Amino acid sequence: MNPSPEICNKLIDVNDLEKPGWRGIIDEMHELMKVPERNRKSFCHCTDRRSLIHRAEIESYKHWEYPWTIVHGSFEPGMPVLDCGCGRGFLQIYLALKGCNVHSVDVSTMKTKDLRKFWNLVQKYKLPLKENRESAIKNLAKRYNTSINFKVASISRLPYENASFDRVYCISALEHMNPGEDEEAVREMCRVLKPGGRLLITVDFSPVSLPDRRSYNANDIVKMIKISGLELSGKLDYACADWRSHLAELEMHFLEKNAHVSSAAFVLLKR
Ligand SMILES: C[S@@+](CC[C@H](N)C(=O)[O-])C[C@H]1O[C@@H](n2cnc3c(N)ncnc32)[C@H](O)[C@@H]1O
Known part of the structure; x- marks a missing residue:
């Protein structure tokens, strides 16, 4: 599916979820993950036999962000x-199952303050959790063969040579970094991208700054694009005529309380 460049860089749009191609991608992912049929209906939560609520295997907003990345990534x-x-x-x-040569990075569970705190609690209450993200990803990959x-x-310090990848993507991660560190991260992602490659980014978006979580507004995104030095594919389309209705619509679709933020996505090209 070839995206129209005009609609590349936009806010999360629940109408996209109704597009057969987009819904088909999530259905295919659920199929690959062997998520039981009854748990695929809800965007946000899965319930088990005892009606306990779990986070969905594919989190609510990812039902938009993953198809958006796949549709605009033209992965081969x-x-x-x-x-x-x-x-x-x-x-x-x-993407690995689709034959891409997938590399991925994440911070060690022990390296961020919050995760260290979490790990201390895990140890204190002797919870049966492994802290090693490396083995977690390895096991996940093994499970899906x-x-x-x-x-x-x-x-912000990628351990790869310049121009190593045709596609680099970063889904909902920049807003979890400290201010300034995200700028370093953008520079790094550009550095490891090959000429002709695409950088795909999604971030939490809110027109106003929020007290309890980091998010980006349109100016922040324009600044980030300038820092990257890359070319924006298409136009930015972050205008929202009625922000309240937009959030209410998201909340209804994703069944989340207090959906203060939306998600914004954009594609950058390296010439
Ligand atoms: C909301 S999760 C998104 C995970 C994944 N991209 C997805 O689509 O499900 C944010 C992730 O960013 C990671 N992260 C935060 N700061 C990072 C950093 N400096 N370098 C690498 N990963 C980081 C967190 O550890 C976390 O796994």
Whole structure:
């Protein structure tokens, strides 16, 4: 599916979820992940037999961000691609299963303050959790019978040569970094991208700054594009005629309370 350049760089749009191609991608992912049919209906939560609520295997907003990245990424088998801030995200597995040569990075569970705090609690209460992200990704890849070249590294200091990848993508990770560190990260992602390659980014978006979480507005994104020195594919389209209705619509679709933020996505080209 070839995207129209005019609609590349935009806010999350729940209408996209109704496009057969986009819905088909999430259905295919659920199929690959063997998510039970009954749990695929909800965008946000899965329930088990005891009606306990779990986070969905593919989180709510990712039902938009993953198809958006796939549709605009034009990934091809054999292509070296880099997933920055991969987490336990399923997109890396999906692309590996499609034949891409997938590399991914994320910070060590022990390297950020919040995660260290979390790990201390895990140890205190003797919870049966492994802290090693490397083995977590390895196990995930093994479960789906594919391979991922994962490295523990910060996006702001990528352990790769210049011009190593045809595609670099970063889904919902920049807003989790400190101010300034995200700028370094953007420079690094550009550095490791090959000429002719695409950088695909999604970030939490809000027109106003929020007290409890980091998000980007349109000016922040324009600044980030300038820092990258890359060319924007198409136009930015972050105008929202009625912000309240937009958030209410998102909340309804994603079944989340207090959806203060939207998500914005953009594609940059390296000439
Ligand atoms: C909301 S999760 C998104 C995970 C994944 N991209 C997905 O689509 O599911 C944000 C991820 O960014 C990672 N992250 C935060 N700061 C980072 C940094 N400096 N370098 C690499 N990863 C980072 C976090 O550890 C976390 O896994």
